[in-house]
Amino acid sequence: MSFDIYGNNLRSGYCEVHPDVHQSYPCSLCYAERKKVDDAKRMKKEHYRQMEINHQRDMEIEEQKHSFARSQAIGFNKWCDGLTDDQRYGNDYEFLYKKFLLYQKKQQEGKGE
Numbered sequence: 001m002s003f004d005i006y007g008n009n010l011r012s013g014y015c016e017v018h019p020d021v022h023q024s025y026p027c028s029l030c031y032a033e034r035k036k037v038d039d040a041k042r043m044k045k046e047h048y049r050q051m052e053i054n055h056q057r058d059m060e061i062e063e064q065k066h067s068f069a070r071s072q073a074i075g076f077n078k079w080c081d082g083l084t085d086d087q088r089y090g091n092d093y094e095f096l097y098k099k100f101l102l103y104q105k106k107q108q109e110g111k112g113e
Ligand SMILES: [Zn+2]
Pocket: 015, 016, 017, 018, 021, 025, 026, 027, 028, 029, 030, 031
């Protein structure tokens, strides 16, 4: 005499996990439950993968911001080199930087961008 997983007598030809299902183990219900678990695992995996992708993208955006700031700083220093000492040291940094941005804008417009 065999038993189901609950310790009850198992009728021959019935699933030991689903004793009401007249199919031997693993029955179609077993497969359906297995599939549910697999789907949940897959969704969780996909969720983590998506989070990693988002994290990676955020880091790339940060990196681009930094490299933009770096290239702006280099451009600004170059532009300052072309100023007279009076222009350069007679104005505060904010003012000079605004003038630099205006200069950049004009440069871009000149290129037809
Ligand atoms: Zn079953």
